[in-house]
Amino acid sequence: MNTSSRDSSTRNSTELIDRYLQAVRFWLPRTHRQDDLIAELGEDLRSQFEDKEEELGRGLERPEMAAILKRCGSPMMVAGRLGPQRHLIGPALFPIYEFVLKMVLLWILVPVFIFIVGPANLVEGGGNWPMAILKTFGDLWSGLFIAAGIITLVFAIIERTSAHLGTEIKWDPLKLPPVRKQDRKPSRLKAVCEFGFGCFGLVWLLLLPHYPFLILGPAAAFLKAGPMLHNFYLPFVLLSTAGLLRSGITLARPQWTWFPPLSELVNSALLLIVLHSMIQAITRSPSAYPFVVLQDAVRDSPRYFKLVAIVNVSILASVAFTWLGVCIAAIVQTWAFLRYLRKRISNREQIASLGAQ
Amino acid sequence: MANGTDNSELLENLKLELRRGCLIVAVLAQLRAEQYGYTLRKALADDGLAIDEGTLYPLLRRLETQGLLVSQWREEDKRNKRFYRLSPAGALILKQLLEEWESINASLNKILQEASL
Numbered sequence: 001m002n003t004s005s006r007d008s009s010t011r012n013s014t015e016l017i018d019r020y021l022q023a024v025r026f027w028l029p030r031t032h033r034q035d036d037l038i039a040e041l042g043e044d045l046r047s048q049f050e051d052k053e054e055e056l057g058r059g060l061e062r063p064e065m066a067a068i069l070k071r072c073g074s075p076m077m078v079a080g081r082l083g084p085q086r087h088l089i090g091p092a093l094f095p096i097y098e099f100v101l102k103m104v105l106l107w108i109l110v111p112v113f114i115f116i117v118g119p120a121n122l123v124e125g126g127g128n129w130p131m132a133i134l135k136t137f138g139d140l141w142s143g144l145f146i147a148a149g150i151i152t153l154v155f156a157i158i159e160r161t162s163a164h165l166g167t168e169i170k171w172d173p174l175k176l177p178p179v180r181k182q183d184r185k186p187s188r189l190k191a192v193c194e195f196g197f198g199c200f201g202l203v204w205l206l207l208l209p210h211y212p213f214l215i216l217g218p219a220a221a222f223l224k225a226g227p228m229l230h231n232f233y234l235p236f237v238l239l240s241t242a243g244l245l246r247s248g249i250t251l252a253r254p255q256w257t258w259f260p261p262l263s264e265l266v267n268s269a270l271l272l273i274v275l276h277s278m279i280q281a282i283t284r285s286p287s288a289y290p291f292v293v294l295q296d297a298v299r300d301s302p303r304y305f306k307l308v309a310i311v312n313v314s315i316l317a318s319v320a321f322t323w324l325g326v327c328i329a330a331i332v333q334t335w336a337f338l339r340y341l342r343k344r345i346s347n348r349e350q351i352a353s354l355g356a357q
Numbered sequence: 358m359a360n361g362t363d364n365s366e367l368l369e370n371l372k373l374e375l376r377r378g379c380l381i382v383a384v385l386a387q388l389r390a391e392q393y394g395y396t397l398r399k400a401l402a403d404d405g406l407a408i409d410e411g412t413l414y415p416l417l418r419r420l421e422t423q424g425l426l427v428s429q430w431r432e433e434d435k436r437n438k439r440f441y442r443l444s445p446a447g448a449l450i451l452k453q454l455l456e457e458w459e460s461i462n463a464s465l466n467k468i469l470q471e472a473s474l
Contacts, residue, residue: 033418036439037414037418039430039437039439040394040414040439041410041414043393043394043395043436043437043438043439044394044395044398044410044414046436047395047396048395051399072409072410072411073409073411077411078410078411080411081409081410081411081412081415082410082411082414082415083415
């Protein structure tokens with residue numbers, strides 16, 4: 001082999017390896033091992049180049065050198081493999097991290113924003129719904145990011161410190177929770193009770209226009225249903241009938257496991273729409289849509305004015321709290337229905353994979 | 358088609374897991390005689406256990422930290438090279454690992470023979 005060509009090849013290879021090592025070094029953490037690792041990798045690469053030269057019986061061309069370096073991998077990838085294993089939260093803590101994240105974000109932060117921050121924004125914005133929703137969503141996003149960041153940081157600190165302290169999660173096999181029943185069928189007793197109460201409720205609702213004391217009690221002597229109750233009477237009758245039908249179907253078709261969670265969710269959604277419309281009507285025009293008004297006989301009696309106002313405010317508060325309760329129920333029912341769907345899909349996949357085997 | 362890709366990926370992952378433990382034994386066994394990184398890699402590859410730089414050097418560092426290997430930088434052919442060899446503790450561990458390997462191998466053979474009956 002020509003000496004000058006060999007020298008030129010060596011110069012080229014040294015230059016290329018140095019450039020490669022510099023790029024690897026950039027991605028390696030600056031520890032006492034960095035120089036050591038780079039020197040060893042450099043030595044390995046030089047040996048690979050020499051072996052190839054011996055095999056070919058000549059100095060290497062630049063594309064041949066590049067091919068060897070390319071086979072080793074990109075500098076970033078090589079540094080990733082050479083460096084220490086880096087993760088914020090390791091496999092031991094990750095399930096707890098995931099659980100806490102879900103609990104805080106889904107079960108604390110989202111409900112707080114929907115039921116506290118949202119209404120507060122609505123009041124602050126003077127009843128401007130679109131603006132209140134936009135502002136609440138904006139605040140919710142920032143809140144979610146900040147909370148997720150803080151939780152991640154706390155867990156990352158625990159990960160680092162617990163690794164040094166050598167702490168272990170203490171657990172007792174005897175204290176593990178009992179096995180949960182799989183694939184529960186809709187409870188027949190629950191469906192019977194729902195059907196019974198549904199019948200009773202519907203009859204009570206149908207009797208109300210004729211016997212107002214069923215809802216007003218002794219106050220029926222001087223109070224009667226106002227425009228609000230008249231306007232929303234029919235939707236409540238329809239909802240009640242739908243509920244009765246729902247319990248009937250659950251009783252008659254217990255094998256339709258999808259029906260109870262889905263119908264409960266639909267029922268809650270419809271109830272929310274009705275309650276929301278009621279709240280909207282009364283907040284827009286409180287005097288035009290009272291729940292109850294004075295009987296004609298006592299219409300001009302000032303001693304009852306205050307009473308009728310208190311009754312109307314109390315009913316409004318009950319409607320608002322019902323709305324809040326139905327909102328929470330709807331979230332829980334959505335979650336239950338999604339879990340049901342996920343379980344059904346995974347069961348189908350398991351059956352399909354067993355069939356394929 | 359997708360199932361085929363999934364299976365080949367799964368096979369690769371399982372092979373990787375299977376190789377991981379074997380590589381440690383192979384490296385310890387090779388280092389009964391002193392070698393530097395590149396010659397060790399070549400020797401392993403020649404015996405059918407190819408291992409890339411990014412896997413071997415961190416493994417050597419780990420084994421050295423665990424006290425199973427000792428190393429020193431030395432000049433050879435006008436170049437500095439890091440030579441590794443098994444430490445006395447490493448020799449003992451290797452002996453125990455090989456016994457374990459023999460036992461696993463015997464168990465596996467027995468299971469496979471029973472399955473083929």
